[in-house]
Amino acid sequence: MAAMPLLDxxxxxxxxxxxxxxxAPLTRCRSYGNVPQPHAIVYYSQRATKGGFxxxxxxxxxxxxxxxxxxxxxxxxxxxxxxxxxxxAVHAKGSLIFCQIWHAGRxxxxxxxxxxxxxxxxxxxxxxxQYLHDGNVQEYPAPRRLTTEEIPQIxxxxxxxxxxxxxxxxxxxxxxxxxxxxxxxxxxxxxxxxGDEYGGGIDNRCRFALEVVEAVAEEVGGHRVGMRLSPFLDxxxxxxxxxxxxxxxxxxxxxxxxxxxxxxxxxxxVKVEGRYQIPHRLLPMRKAFxxxxxxxxxxxxxxxxxxxxxxxxxxxxxxxxFLANPDLxxxxxxxxxxxxxxxxxxxxxxxxxxxxxxxFLETSNFTQDNLDL
Numbered sequence: 001m002a003a004m005p006l007l008d009x010x011x012x013x014x015x016x017x018x019x020x021x022x023x024a025p026l027t028r029c030r031s032y033g034n035v036p037q038p039h040a041i042v043y044y045s046q047r048a049t050k051g052g053f054x055x056x057x058x059x060x061x062x063x064x065x066x067x068x069x070x071x072x073x074x075x076x077x078x079x080x081x082x083x084x085x086x087x088x089a090v091h092a093k094g095s096l097i098f099c100q101i102w103h104a105g106r107x108x109x110x111x112x113x114x115x116x117x118x119x120x121x122x123x124x125x126x127x128x129x130q131y132l133h134d135g136n137v138q139e140y141p142a143p144r145r146l147t148t149e150e151i152p153q154i155x156x157x158x159x160x161x162x163x164x165x166x167x168x169x170x171x172x173x174x175x176x177x178x179x180x181x182x183x184x185x186x187x188x189x190x191x192x193x194x195g196d197e198y199g200g201g202i203d204n205r206c207r208f209a210l211e212v213v214e215a216v217a218e219e220v221g222g223h224r225v226g227m228r229l230s231p232f233l234d235x236x237x238x239x240x241x242x243x244x245x246x247x248x249x250x251x252x253x254x255x256x257x258x259x260x261x262x263x264x265x266x267x268x269x270v271k272v273e274g275r276y277q278i279p280h281r282l283l284p285m286r287k288a289f290x291x292x293x294x295x296x297x298x299x300x301x302x303x304x305x306x307x308x309x310x311x312x313x314x315x316x317x318x319x320x321x322f323l324a325n326p327d328l329x330x331x332x333x334x335x336x337x338x339x340x341x342x343x344x345x346x347x348x349x350x351x352x353x354x355x356x357x358x359x360f361l362e363t364s365n366f367t368q369d370n371l372d373l
Contacts, residue, residue, distance in 0.1 A: 005308035006301070006316065007333060009051070012292055013223045013260045015096050015171065017315075018051025020308055021329045024296055024319035025055045025100040025174065025228070029347045030355060031072035034060065036082040039351035040072075041089045046326035046356060050094030053315070055174050055263075058102035058181075061161035062154075064120060066112045067104030067181070070349060074099060074161050080168045087169035098226060099165040100174040101158055101216075105182025106143035106191075107236045118144040120154075122186040122208075123193050127236045148196045151208060154182075159215040162225075172224035175213055177250075178265060180236030183209045184229075187250070188240040202249050210253055217259055225259040226294075232267035232281065243267075244284065251288040262289040263317060266297030278303055286312060301332045327360045336361055 010017040031037055047054060060066045060073035073079045083099070090097045104112075106121035113119055121143035130138045146154065162173045177183040185191040186208040192199050198207050217225050231240060231247035240246045247264065254262050267279045278298050286293045295307060296317035304316040322328045324341035331338060345354020 004333065005305045007329070008308070010292075010314060012053065012096070012315075015053075016051060017053055017096070018049070019329050020315045021052070021304070021322075021332065022294060022315050022317045023047050023052075023054040023322045023328075024317045025057055025176070026319055026323055027057050027068055027071060027347065028355065029068050029070045030349055030351060031070050032349070034066060034071065034073045035079055036072045036086055037351065038085070039356065040086050042356045044086055044097065045089040045093055046360075047322060047328075048090045048093035048095035048097075049329050052093075052095040052329065054090060054095055054097045055317075056097065056099045056170075058100050058176055059161070059165075061101050061103055062157040063114050064108075064117075065103040065157070065182075067108040068347070069112070074101065074164045074168065075157070080164050083165075083168035083170070091169070096171050098172045098174050098224075099168070099170040100176050100228070101161045101165065102176035103154065103157070103182040105185045106140065107180055107182075108140075109138075110141055118142065120144050120146050120150075121182065121191070122146065122198070123191050125191065125193070127180075130236070145194075148198065151198060151211075155208070155211050155215050158212045159219045162216040162220050166220050166224070172226065172260065173216060173220065174226040174228055174263065175216060176228055177209050177212075178228045178230035179233065180238035183212060184238055187246060188238050190234075190237065190239045190241075202245060206246075206250060206253065209250070210257070213254065213257055213259060217257060222257060222259045226261040226263055226292075227254055227259065228263040228265070230265040231285075232279075233265060244281075247282070247285045248288055251285040255289045255291065259291065261292035261294055261315075263294040263296065266295060269298045280307070280312065283312060301335075304332075324358050326358055327362075330361060334361075 007019045010020050062075050106119050108119040110116045124145045126142045127140035165173050187205050192205050231243040264282050292314045294315040294317050295313040299316050307313045320341045324339040339358050
């Protein structure tokens with residue numbers, strides 16, 4: 001079999017990886033009451049491999065952080081205790097697992113907020129009406145603009161959530177600074193119309209993000225911290241007029257802070273000569289960040305091998321393919337066909353359907369009964 005760059009070992013700080021295929025953070029909406037459930041033990045363990053690297057779904061840092069029903073949190077003792085058997089089961093398979101810590105900001109609704117209050121944000125401009133994957137329409141309320149004096153408390157929420165994640169057994173945390181959520185709402189000029197030290201030029205707009213990173217790194221160690229960024233994307237009407245400058249600025253600043261990795265999303269794929277292609281516009285950011293650089297956004301086996309071989313990325317992050325193929329590294333290794341994912345079950349609350357029922361290459365089914373818990 002020809003050499004496959006995606007299957008080359010990699011040294012991620014103090015962690016030894018056996019391959020470079022990373023499972024992306026994927027919102028699954030199956031943590032009832034914001035508490036991780038036993039079925040998540042099966043889900044994450046199915047996708048764990050010896051020397052592999054998993055990142056959890058977006059996990060709320062406080063009771064104001066959630067943007068979706070039944071997304072998990074890591075701010076309470078109950079949540080920390082619920083994460084422990086999940087992390088232990090992943091470790092038993094020999095895999096590394098980081099907890100992605102997150103605040104939705106204005107990408108939330110009053111139903112998910114304590115006492116039905118308005119979501120918080122960098123701005124008081126609401127998210128425009130969104131048309132959901134299932135055909136439904138979501139209206140968003142006007143958020144409440146955080147005061148300058150309140151921002152340190154949100155930074156502290158991230159710090160405490162990171163400590164809780166480590167206490168739950170996670171190997172590290174990924175700070176969610178992408179996809180139109182709170183940190184990105186501060187960074188991008190379409191959603192930051194502030195007149196204080198957190199608004200205006202790029203240094204001020206990135207101040208909150210970097211304060212979060214610095215606080216988390218001081219709490220748990222920069223060797224346990226990564227950050228996800230999406231400067232080129234326009235999600236929840238959160239975009240920037242100069243995404244290249246924003247991405248480069250953040251990559252350089254994260255490099256100065258000495259965190260473990262930068263996880264960056266490619267611009268959306270574009271059609272060239274009838275075929276969708278990845279734009280591959282992250283090279284300046286890759287050069288600016290001298291730690292581990294991870295890329296995501298439409299990659300398949302061929303493109304993943306290509307960018308690792310060329311040195312464009314150290315690790316490649318897979319989302320939908322990993323969701324539908326719990327043994328994705330094995331399938332890539334042998335060149336097997338991939339299961340097709342079903343969008344209609346991405347966010348359903350069912351603990352099995354569209355969650356732990358995607359088949360493996362082997363004929364034996366992987367169920368909770370197979371786990372040594």
